Amino acid sequence: MCAEKKLTERKRENIIEAAVMEFRASGFSATSMDRIAATANVSKRTIYNHFASKQILFQSIAQALCDQLTQVSEYPYDPEIPLRTQLHAIAEQEMAMLTTAEFISTFKMITSESLVSPELTRATIDNFQESSLGVVTWIKQATKDGKLSVSDPIRAGKQFLALIETFALWPQLYDFKPVPKKSAQKTIINSAVEMFINTYGSKTSRKKTSQ
Amino acid sequence: MCAEKKLTERKRENIIEAAVMEFRASGFSATSMDRIAATANVSKRTIYNHFASKQILFQSIAQALCDQLTQVSEYPYDPEIPLRTQLHAIAEQEMAMLTTAEFISTFKMITSESLVSPELTRATIDNFQESSLGVVTWIKQATKDGKLSVSDPIRAGKQFLALIETFALWPQLYDFKPVPKKSAQKTIINSAVEMFINTYGSKTSRKKTSQ
DNA sequence: TGTAAACTACACTGCGCAGTTTACTTTTTG
DNA sequence: CAAAAAGTAAACTGCGCAGTGTAGTTTACA
Structure with missing residues (x-):
């Protein structure tokens, strides 16, 4: 039994x-x-x-880990809540994901392989790409609501993420730098949000050039 | 003879x-x-x-290639020329470097190794880091000249580069995406420059929320 | 409890590769 | 031209590893 x-x-x-x-x-x-x-x-x-083989074992695992990591990234737009607040929340969620030890090691595992033999990881990487589309739909909704003025939501979404990832992903990957401290994370997020709203906010929402 | x-x-x-x-x-x-x-x-x-060994051969080559690629990134600040124009020039130079076939394959070669065995490439990667300091000194000078208002030049510099690299480096590395077309490059650069100046320009230099 | 399915230890095949050895040839140079 | 320096081909050592074959043990379950 x-x-x-x-x-x-x-x-x-x-x-x-x-x-x-x-x-x-x-x-x-x-x-x-x-x-x-x-x-x-x-x-x-x-x-x-x-x-059946080492490859198959690797791919199964890569796929499973990736699914597990990327399932959490839907950001519903709420017209009642101020833009800044919502953007902050999004950035914080993104940051929380990026700073996980599991995320970093998984990402490293997959990317290091993808550079050498893309076939092995193409599916998995594609999956990753999609997962960053959450912000984009949020941006579209905010634009439709008149709070943002964005002509190319995908570009804007990538820009926003880039402002975070350049501090909280790439350095950890390539440089073995430690994850930024909580206080540094706040600064990074604040700055990204301000940059984004300064550029894409409708006139009314733009203000304070804090850095 | x-x-x-x-x-x-x-x-x-x-x-x-x-x-x-x-x-x-x-x-x-x-x-x-x-x-x-x-x-x-x-x-x-x-x-x-x-x-003497495969390792030594690799390291010699990595170092040499890296030196060769990163030697060109000093951006002298000129108070006579409008900020936008100078920033455009910087971005274009950066973009030109990133879109080279040699740059991409070299970068791929080095990073793929660095993810698995950092010792092999630590020196080379460090070198790369420094090479992106060119913008930072330009930003400092523009700030001293009163044309920019930046409290953390390193952060600002990284942000500016991130806005370019997210379109013209990472997709080529991980996704085998082709280098963006000339027209797309222009859009990317314009958008990065506007975002930067919207955020860090002194009151006088900020204008047009073009996207 | 008996049988089928799954697990185990371990030896084994076959391969590719870093690095070496050897016996020989070519190039450089005094 | 002759000796020294550098190059060459090819065989060889030693190793690690993916994957298989086998004979025997353990677990599931009817």
């Missing part, structure tokens, strides 16, 4: 858990199946009973 | 040229010394006579 779960199920979970760890730590090519097997407390043969 | 150049010299150049090609195309670990030797029309042994 099943004490808690079927053995097969438990083994499968062990494998995935171990593979995530190893792939995150060392990337695709530097991680060996023997190592994953050891970490998972599982015979190598068992891995191959669950996943 | 020397017909045109000493043999050793020619061989060395062949090796470097071939290695650059191969590393750019496939990255560090996926490139073999045998392959480089073949491409260079050189015996593998000869490579080892010039470079």
Whole structure:
């Protein structure tokens, strides 16, 4: 019978858990199946009973991790709440995601592979792209409501995210810089919001050139 | 005697040229010394006579390429010329660099390695960082001249570059997107300049909310 | 409790690659 | 031209790894 779960199920979970760890730590090519097997407390043969090849194992994991990370990015527009407040909320949510240790290691894992062999990760990367569309629909709604004046919402959305990511994503990826402190995060967000509203806010919403 | 150049010299150049090609195309670990030797029309042994190991070969090349790419980024401030014009020039120069095929493949080569084994490329990456300091000194000078009002020039500089790179660097790296067309480049630059001046320009220089 | 399915240890194939050795040829230079 | 310096081809060492084959053990379940 099943004490808690079927053995097969438990083994499968062990494998995935171990593979995530190893792939995150060392990337695709530097991680060996023997190592994953050891970490998972599982015979190598068992891995191959669950996943036909190293590639397939990697792709399954990349896809799963990516789904898990990007599911949270819908930003409903609310005409009652001031623009600044809403933008702040969006930026904070984005920042919260970017500064997660899991996000960083996952992103690193996927991108490092995508640079060398894009086929392996094309699907996953495409998925990532879409996930940043949340801001765009918010911008469209705010524009329709007359609070913003944006001719190209996609460009505007990317600009807004770029103002955050340049401090809270790329340095952590390439430079192994630590995530910015809470106070620095506030500054980054404030500045991004001001820049955005200074440029795209309708006349009434623009004010204070605080930096 | 020397017909045109000493043999050793020619061989060395062949090796470097071939290695650059191969590393750019496939990255560090996926490139073999045998392959480089073949491409260079050189015996593998000869490579080892010039470079003690694959690592050393890679690092030499990475360093050289990086120096070559980043040497051009000083932007002298001129109080006589309108801010917008100067900023445009800076952006265009930056854009010109980013859209070079050599730049993209070099950057890809270095970053893909840096994600997996930072030691190999730390020096090179650091170098890259510095190269983006050109704008910062320009911003400082414009601020001193009273034309800009910037409390944190480094942040402002990074923001300005981010507004360009988000369209003309990251998509090419991760997505294999083609470099933006000339017309798109103009739009990107215009928008970045406007955003920057809207936010940091002294009262007099701010105008037109063009998008 | 008996059988099928899943897991295990471990040896093994086959491959690619970094780096070396060797025996030999070409180029440079005094 | 002769010796020294540099290059060459090809075989070889040693290693790590993806993936397989096997014979035997454990778990699930009827």
